[in-house]
Amino acid sequence: MAQLIFEQSLNGLQFGLMLFLLAAGLTLVFGIMDMINLSHGSLYMGGAYLGAAAAQASGSFLVGIAAAALGMAVIGILLELAVLRHLYRRDHLAQVLATFALILIANELVRMVWGPQPLMLNPPPALAGPVEVLGFSYPAYRLLIIAVGLAVAALLYGLVGHTRAGMWVRAGASNRAMAEALGVDVRRLFTGIFALGALLCGLAGVLLGPLLAVQVGMGENILILAFVVIVIGGIGSIRGALVGSLLVGMVDTLGRALLPSLLRTVASPEVAGQLGPALASIAIYLLMAGILIWRPAGLFPART
Amino acid sequence: MKHRSPAGEVVLLAAAITVPWLLQAAGEDYYIGFATRMAIFALAATSLNFIVGYGGMVAFGHAAFFGLGGYVVALLMEAGIASAWLSWPAAIAVATLSALAIGALSLRTRGVYFIMITLAFAQMIYYTVVSAAFAGGEDGLPLMQRSTLAPFDLADDATLYWIALALLAASLFALQRLAGSRYGRALAGLRQNETRMEALGYPVLRLKLVCFVIGAAVAGLAGALLANQNGMASPTQLYWTQSGMLLVMVILGGVGHRYGGVLGALALLGLEEALGRVTEHSHLYVGLALLAVVLFAPRGLAGLWKGTAR
Numbered sequence: 001m002a003q004l005i006f007e008q009s010l011n012g013l014q015f016g017l018m019l020f021l022l023a024a025g026l027t028l029v030f031g032i033m034d035m036i037n038l039s040h041g042s043l044y045m046g047g048a049y050l051g052a053a054a055a056q057a058s059g060s061f062l063v064g065i066a067a068a069a070l071g072m073a074v075i076g077i078l079l080e081l082a083v084l085r086h087l088y089r090r091d092h093l094a095q096v097l098a099t100f101a102l103i104l105i106a107n108e109l110v111r112m113v114w115g116p117q118p119l120m121l122n123p124p125p126a127l128a129g130p131v132e133v134l135g136f137s138y139p140a141y142r143l144l145i146i147a148v149g150l151a152v153a154a155l156l157y158g159l160v161g162h163t164r165a166g167m168w169v170r171a172g173a174s175n176r177a178m179a180e181a182l183g184v185d186v187r188r189l190f191t192g193i194f195a196l197g198a199l200l201c202g203l204a205g206v207l208l209g210p211l212l213a214v215q216v217g218m219g220e221n222i223l224i225l226a227f228v229v230i231v232i233g234g235i236g237s238i239r240g241a242l243v244g245s246l247l248v249g250m251v252d253t254l255g256r257a258l259l260p261s262l263l264r265t266v267a268s269p270e271v272a273g274q275l276g277p278a279l280a281s282i283a284i285y286l287l288m289a290g291i292l293i294w295r296p297a298g299l300f301p302a303r304t
Numbered sequence: 305m306k307h308r309s310p311a312g313e314v315v316l317l318a319a320a321i322t323v324p325w326l327l328q329a330a331g332e333d334y335y336i337g338f339a340t341r342m343a344i345f346a347l348a349a350t351s352l353n354f355i356v357g358y359g360g361m362v363a364f365g366h367a368a369f370f371g372l373g374g375y376v377v378a379l380l381m382e383a384g385i386a387s388a389w390l391s392w393p394a395a396i397a398v399a400t401l402s403a404l405a406i407g408a409l410s411l412r413t414r415g416v417y418f419i420m421i422t423l424a425f426a427q428m429i430y431y432t433v434v435s436a437a438f439a440g441g442e443d444g445l446p447l448m449q450r451s452t453l454a455p456f457d458l459a460d461d462a463t464l465y466w467i468a469l470a471l472l473a474a475s476l477f478a479l480q481r482l483a484g485s486r487y488g489r490a491l492a493g494l495r496q497n498e499t500r501m502e503a504l505g506y507p508v509l510r511l512k513l514v515c516f517v518i519g520a521a522v523a524g525l526a527g528a529l530l531a532n533q534n535g536m537a538s539p540t541q542l543y544w545t546q547s548g549m550l551l552v553m554v555i556l557g558g559v560g561h562r563y564g565g566v567l568g569a570l571a572l573l574g575l576e577e578a579l580g581r582v583t584e585h586s587h588l589y590v591g592l593a594l595l596a597v598v599l600f601a602p603r604g605l606a607g608l609w610k611g612t613a614r
Contacts, residue, residue: 036416038548086599092362092419097555098598100548104591112585224427224544231420274437281431285424289409292421296413 016249017149025197031236041219042106051206068206076198173236234298349565351522357560359515365426371542373527388451399524444538558606
């Protein structure tokens with residue numbers, strides 16, 4: 001039981017950190033430009049495919065990571081300049097329609113290039129086995145993801161919290177009109193933010209590739225989780241995104257692992273077998289609804 | 305509201321009624337089913353347009369009510385109740401009750417948060433249904449037969465089409481009457497300025513909740529029809545991408561336009577079907593077409609015709 005809880009807690013941390021990579025970009029896009037970007041998940045899918053293809057072609061996982069991150073950053077910039085830029089001043093409905101269209105396009109492009117079958121992406125052989133952590137055994141590859149996630153989170157935190165560009169970002173999220181009036185070039189800033197967000201998406205996609213299937217539609221599943229995260233954390237807040245990610249990652253992972261067996265102690269196995277997975281799946285949505293009713297603007301509202 | 309002569313509508317309705325005969329004469333019976341799908345999605349999109357366009361609430365969880373309607377019909381049939389006279393009102397009732405609960409909680413938030421919380425509730429319903437073994441899980445729940453609606457024979461494809469068309473026409477008529485009533489005027493006022501309406505003594509929350517629930521009830525009916533057309537209630541009917549699809553139809557057709565939902569559903573399904581005949585990659589072109597609409601026709605397809613009032 002101790003091994004299970006230890007392992008699942010680390011899994012929750014790992015999943016939460018990957019969600020943070022997605023949510024960080026999304027929350028800034030949302031917070032600063034007040035723009036709903038449903039195609040954020042497609043960037044994640046694109047990263048996974050680019051990474052898997054590059055890793056297969058070169059035989060090196062590192063090349064895969066670089067290709068995914070840089071490739072998605074470039075695609076992100078192009079996307080922002082070509083399409084998204086024209087949507088900032090439009091209402092949310094137009095943004096939903098346009099970015100939903102982008103999902104359709106992205107899914108179909110991926111299907112045209114790589115076919116309908118899921119791609120395989122193997123972790124580097126040196127990290128394939130388990131390692132010993134605090135007397136428990138844990139997969140080395142997942143440990144690496146945790147390390148990368150923590151490093152990126154720290155980097156981003158420093159970037160947004162302690163640099164000039166980060167100050168502009170925070171100013172933009174807090175009050176865009178005021179930041180513009182004070183001379184911040186929000187448009188150019190935003191292209192940069194979008195590129196960074198896309199890069200993080202690509203990174204998350206390629207890192208999660210070996211753990212989840214690299215397939216069409218993978219973006220839609222995780223996109224909603226990323227939205228849940230940023231709504232819980234407060235739109236536009238990096239700190240909120242981090243706290244929200246870890247909350248969602250933990251609640252989702254631990255819920256799935258522990259709820260069924262916990263229920264079995266109070267209900268019949270048949271009831272627990274059905275109710276457990278259902279409760280575990282909806283736990284994060286209950287969490288979000290609860291937090292929104294308690295604090296309608298999320299835990300760390302960025303806007304003034 | 306201007307009084308317009310309904311002649312154009314009557315002609316269009318008459319043309320729509322003749323569709324199955326024309327298709328049968330042309331030997332294209334497959335397309336009767338397709339026409340039925342169009343009518344059903346037009347109904348679902350119209351119900352969402354009532355919430356988004358008339359109520360001013362961007363709800364991103366409409367698939368919940370649409371899907372629940374289908375599951376109610378399938379579950380009742382499994383329990384031996386095949387009569388549509390019972391199961392379709394039950395579908396409406398379940399959609400109504402869940403919309404009451406979801407709406408009462410969600411309407412405490414606004415703007416983006418309302419979008420997200422309606423989405424969250426719809427996802428909760430999706431996951432609950434998918435993990436319930438009695439609802440067929442990921443595979444959905446097949447219908448052993450179509451609902452029976454004596455004296456009509458729904459097993460006949462053309463009859464199912466006419467019933468769907470009749471329900472669509474009736475709903476359009478009823479929703480338009482509602483939009484022109486005192487209640488509809490109050491909704492229009494709410495869209496303009498909620499604070500002012502509150503100050504004037506209107507029960508803002510209740511007005512919006514009623515609008516949300518009416519839209520959901522019609523979606524439940526559309527869901528019951530779709531389960532009959534598809535021969536099953538499926539989880540994809542509940543998933544968030546279905547909510548997105550319905551919203552896309554409404555925006556494409558024209559938010560708040562009386563025929564916005566109908567136009568959007570016809571355009572999107574028609575485009576998919578037409579492109580599907582010539583290319584494997586129809587979604588690519590559908591996506592590009594939608595992008596073009598956003599960038600070049602900001603008011604939706606209905607906005608392309610000048611002088612068409614709400």
